Amino acid sequence: MNNRKLLKYHSWFGLIAGLFFILMGISGSILIFxxxxxxxxxxxxxxxxxxxxxxxxxxxxxxxxxxxxxxxxxxxxxxxxxxxxxxxxxxxxxxxxxxxxxxxxxxxxxxxxxxxxLLKLHYSLHSGITGRISILVAGIVFLLSLITGTILYRKSIFKTLTFQVKIRATNKRNFYSGLHRYVGSWALIFNMVIVLTGIILAYSVAKAGLNPRKExxxxxxxxxxxxxxxxxxxxxxxxxxxxxxxxxxxxxxxxxxxxxxxxxxxxxxxxxxxxxxxxxxxxxxxxxxxxxxxxxxxxxxxxxxxxAEFGGLPVKILYALVGLTGPFLSITGFILWWRRPKRSKNFRKTAI
Incomplete structure (x- = not known):
């Protein structure tokens, strides 16, 4: 799969899960405490x-x-x-x-x-079984967004982590692209852990909702x-x-x-x-x-x-900050998608 197609999938996965994870990230960062x-x-x-x-x-x-x-x-x-x-x-x-x-x-x-x-909002959006399943699906889509992003930027992740990649402020798109890459790279492992464990928990919650307890x-x-x-x-x-x-x-x-x-x-x-x-x-x-x-x-x-039920307050603070990277990546990802270079009509006609 070429990078152009991979970027397309990464963008769509992020857009689909974006609104959910703005909500999940903020509520989760509060629930840590x-x-x-x-x-x-x-x-x-x-x-x-x-x-x-x-x-x-x-x-x-x-x-x-x-x-x-x-x-x-x-x-x-x-x-x-x-x-x-x-x-x-x-x-x-x-x-x-x-x-x-x-x-x-x-x-x-x-x-x-x-x-x-807030916890009920976090795992079901206060929408019963529909909300529980929606959270599970959003978690899977966000995981796919993380995976495609990792593959897409695999060659520059180490350079980003070691600050060898500069954030160019020549225009807004380059600036947000740099921020998106830095935050995504630094929070990658923690976000993978949070999303994977979240999917497992969301599956258990959705399964329980489909099998109501007996009287x-x-x-x-x-x-x-x-x-x-x-x-x-x-x-x-x-x-x-x-x-x-x-x-x-x-x-x-x-x-x-x-x-x-x-x-x-x-x-x-x-x-x-x-x-x-x-x-x-x-x-x-x-x-x-x-x-x-x-x-x-x-x-x-x-x-x-x-x-984050381990390590005390320092780990909770770290988790809360990482939890906010989800909303940040969703917002900057949307800005990058909105400001993406658009092909002109003449170019499309020539391509056809």
Whole structure:
């Protein structure tokens, strides 16, 4: 394939995916800091003076009484606050309880919460299954744009990375072309990682949308979650619980997710599972990502790689900046396409 045809494909792929990735890039760069944003927003429900064991049993009974049968998850129970994420169909609530008394402090509509709303925009455009599939297709098209761009500029990528290629400002098109090439080259590897992991996640989201969950009616918990966590601490001292999901049906068990101290830093916490009997509180099973097959371990790193869930604040800042290169490349690519040299009518007649 000659460069002229390759440039044509590269341009069209970029134009098709451009509008999506202006939206995806900006929303994704903000979502990188969702933990920090939520911590700031939720700080008013935090009891900073409380340092003892939180009253999880009392608060769980109150939350389940208020939302019987709902899919109940405990996403935070340290740092002076307990936060529940409860879901039923399209409904979703954040329930905040006092760690000292277990009493409910606040009940918010999670669907209108800023980061939750932005995340839904990011993966579905708030358009249901149509939006989910659109994001998946846009991701694939953007990947094709990256691949064609890499092939097209393969001979100049190294020179660009080593600043041997100058940005010519003789006219606007040359100037934007230089910027497009520099930003595209420097962000290439990170954009490949973000787009590839994004496609995998978008596929999972679209697949889940095409296969709605069956009806459920979560049972009331009879056992002590506090005692179960203490039991985990004694029996599995190297395990750090981070997230708890209550059963959707009897016998399903309480699932405690978390990290093992010896895990590879890119492994997702949600691939480590300690299953607790919801009636007796004893440990039923332990699933470690480190002991899983290669494909499962590979799949485990997708979410941390996409959301920069490693390396702390410096990596998040880097990801946020790289996330903005997508919109930048889309805009400069559109300018280059708009200012492309146009053949005259006489030239076309001669060619025919």
């Amino acid at each position: 969702h933990d920090e944003l939520d911590k700031k927003i939720f700080s008013e429900f935090q009891n900073e003076a409380f340092t003892e064991e939180p009253k999880l049993d009392i608060s769980t009974k109150l939350v389940q009484k208020k939302y019987p049968g709902w899919d109940t998850r405990i996403k935070e129970w340290d740092n002076g606050q307990i936060i529940y994420d409860v879901r039923h169909g399209q409904k979703r609530r954040y329930v905040f309880t006092d760690p000292e008394t277990g009493m409910i402090l606040k009940d918010l509509n999670a669907n209108s919460h800023f980061t939750a709303w 459920y009616n979560g049972p009331l918990i009879d056992t002590s979650i506090e005692a179960a966590l203490n039991g985990i601490e004694k029996e599995i001292p190297q395990f750090q619980p981070t997230y708890i999901r209550l059963p959707l049906e009897k016998g399903a068990g309480i699932i405690v997710y978390g990290d093992f101290k010896t895990d590879f830093f890119l492994f997702s916490e949600f691939y480590n599972q300690v299953k607790i009997d919801e009636t007796k509180g004893n440990i039923l099973s332990i699933n470690r990502i480190a002991s899983a097959d290669f494909l499962t371990r590979l799949n485990s790193v997708v979410m941390p790689l996409h959301y």
